[in-house]
Amino acid sequence: MRFTLAALRDAWSLSRPFWNGDQRWAARGLLAVVVVLNLGLVAMNVLLTYWQRGFYNALETKDWQAFINLLLIGGPTDDFAFIPGFSLVAALYIVVAVYALYLKQALQIRWRRWLTDSLTRRWLGHRAYYRLAVEDRGTDNPDQRLAEDARLFVDSTLTLGLGLMRAVVTLVSFVFVLWGLSGEVTVFGVAIPGYLVWVALAYSALGTWLTHRIGRKLIGLNFLQERVEADFRYALVRVRDNVEGIALHRGEEEERTGLEGRFGAVIGNWWAIMRATKQLTFFTAGFSQVATIFPFVVVAPNYFAGRIPLGGLIQTSTAFGSVQEAMSWLVNNYPEVAAWRATVQRLTGFETAISAAEAADAEGPRVESGTQKGLEASGLGVSLPDGRPLLEDVSLTVAPGEAVVVSGASGSGKSTLFRALAGIWPFGRGRVSVPAGGSALFLPQRPYLPLGTLRRSLSYPSPEGSFDDAALRAVLEDVGLGHLAPRLDTGESWERVLSGGEQQRLAFARALLQRPAWLFLDEATASLDPVAEERLYRLLRERLPGTAMVSIAHRPAVAAFHDRALRVEGRRLVPA
Numbered sequence: 001m002r003f004t005l006a007a008l009r010d011a012w013s014l015s016r017p018f019w020n021g022d023q024r025w026a027a028r029g030l031l032a033v034v035v036v037l038n039l040g041l042v043a044m045n046v047l048l049t050y051w052q053r054g055f056y057n058a059l060e061t062k063d064w065q066a067f068i069n070l071l072l073i074g075g076p077t078d079d080f081a082f083i084p085g086f087s088l089v090a091a092l093y094i095v096v097a098v099y100a101l102y103l104k105q106a107l108q109i110r111w112r113r114w115l116t117d118s119l120t121r122r123w124l125g126h127r128a129y130y131r132l133a134v135e136d137r138g139t140d141n142p143d144q145r146l147a148e149d150a151r152l153f154v155d156s157t158l159t160l161g162l163g164l165m166r167a168v169v170t171l172v173s174f175v176f177v178l179w180g181l182s183g184e185v186t187v188f189g190v191a192i193p194g195y196l197v198w199v200a201l202a203y204s205a206l207g208t209w210l211t212h213r214i215g216r217k218l219i220g221l222n223f224l225q226e227r228v229e230a231d232f233r234y235a236l237v238r239v240r241d242n243v244e245g246i247a248l249h250r251g252e253e254e255e256r257t258g259l260e261g262r263f264g265a266v267i268g269n270w271w272a273i274m275r276a277t278k279q280l281t282f283f284t285a286g287f288s289q290v291a292t293i294f295p296f297v298v299v300a301p302n303y304f305a306g307r308i309p310l311g312g313l314i315q316t317s318t319a320f321g322s323v324q325e326a327m328s329w330l331v332n333n334y335p336e337v338a339a340w341r342a343t344v345q346r347l348t349g350f351e352t353a354i355s356a357a358e359a360a361d362a363e364g365p366r367v368e369s370g371t372q373k374g375l376e377a378s379g380l381g382v383s384l385p386d387g388r389p390l391l392e393d394v395s396l397t398v399a400p401g402e403a404v405v406v407s408g409a410s411g412s413g414k415s416t417l418f419r420a421l422a423g424i425w426p427f428g429r430g431r432v433s434v435p436a437g438g439s440a441l442f443l444p445q446r447p448y449l450p451l452g453t454l455r456r457s458l459s460y461p462s463p464e465g466s467f468d469d470a471a472l473r474a475v476l477e478d479v480g481l482g483h484l485a486p487r488l489d490t491g492e493s494w495e496r497v498l499s500g501g502e503q504q505r506l507a508f509a510r511a512l513l514q515r516p517a518w519l520f521l522d523e524a525t526a527s528l529d530p531v532a533e534e535r536l537y538r539l540l541r542e543r544l545p546g547t548a549m550v551s552i553a554h555r556p557a558v559a560a561f562h563d564r565a566l567r568v569e570g571r572r573l574v575p576a
């Protein structure tokens, strides 16, 4: 019971914004139509049992005319003045079944689009993706959660929800039918009305309870399966993205062992799922086998005693079977429910982690716009995710157009300071104030090249098309990448095609195009030869004279292009 309530509460908190949000009328409208169509299907099933009764009675009494009527247009039976013929009911059933599915799918894709969109926005917004990556909150594989879990959640919630609703409505309708059909039995002198209903309910309740006891470990196993599958897929993507590093190290054997280990986890958990499913299927298959004859066994005494005709026997057993099947909904859907529960857990965990990241957005060194002319950082503290301090009481002022170089031992915290100045490092305190209106650009050691054309990579983070061809070609020429000018619109895996030095040249080209007021460089020329390094820095100073620069660099030659030098020493930033 606790299991069900917690799952439903989590699922509702994931779904509520969709059903109450700006798409609510379209969503609720579609859902209402789908529900009505599904109810129509149940109603037709009930009608068909009365049709069946008339039909079998016509067979038993060899009434040719009634037989034809019930096959085609319809006609009177013992119980009703008119029952529609099979051809009419079947034609309507087909149309309703097709549209019940089609409109359910339409709702499904609308809901999935909304869920994926809202999770992606929140994951990317407030830089939650960054915080979740640097700080392990147990939210493995966000890609899997956004793509696979969101899809499964929507599909299964609708499919299981509608299935459950149909089961409940079927149960209620057929309980009435069955109650009307079953007489009274007297057990130990007590008359029990509608005894067939009680037998069906008891049989199904016992089955449901046993199913849950046998199958509940499937929930945890399904949760784990999603995770190990995603881990394996991610390891494959890592190999694909690092082909050169692996080939140069001749690391194939090591990679294969690593992949085998991850795939081993997939297989190991899969065996556990198989064993649990086998136990469950032994029970559920046995349960449904018995269920096919159980109604006949229960009703047979009345039939053989001549109290009901053949049509009555068939209708009673169908009604009994329907009640029992509707009651056994969980027995028949347990693996799907277990998989759904695991998906809800994964999405809820992801959502909670995003909310926590959003709430913690205000933590860490802040970057704010100020009214002063230059960049000012005071009392800045930068820590590691576990709270250990890396830099303390950092003060830094940079005037507009000024160039400052920062050096220091490897691991002393220069790159982390660079992240703090960019406002993305979530651990530490203090604030950085930059003049309002001035744009800033950060060039890390390994530039990020998005998927797509070279034009997109050059223009990034401005949208593709922000700069005209002449500007792009000229800037490529300036940074020494003139040979790439004819390939501006070629879609490539540019990260793999361009050398490390070429990628750094491309980053400089971005700076020349964007013309930021504040430019931060973290060893942005580390892969270039001294001549190219000098050329690029000279270009920056000539073309962007008004741009202030803060460079992190080890090489003394770089210092020549800066007005001032600082050093990270003993957790402090001091003049060099």
Ligand SMILES: Nc1ncnc2c1ncn2[C@@H]1O[C@H](COP(=O)(O)OP(=O)(O)OP(=O)(O)O)[C@@H](O)[C@H]1O
Pocket: 134, 384, 385, 390, 408, 409, 410, 411, 412, 413, 414, 415, 416, 417
């Ligand atoms: N996400 C992280 N989680 C844990 N530790 C981190 C993380 N990022 C950086 N560190 C640690 O912080 C310390 C400083 O790292 P940082 O990259 O700032 O050094 P650096 O001075 O730029 O070094 P280098 O000159 O070698 O690039 C290192 O010991 C590093 O291991």
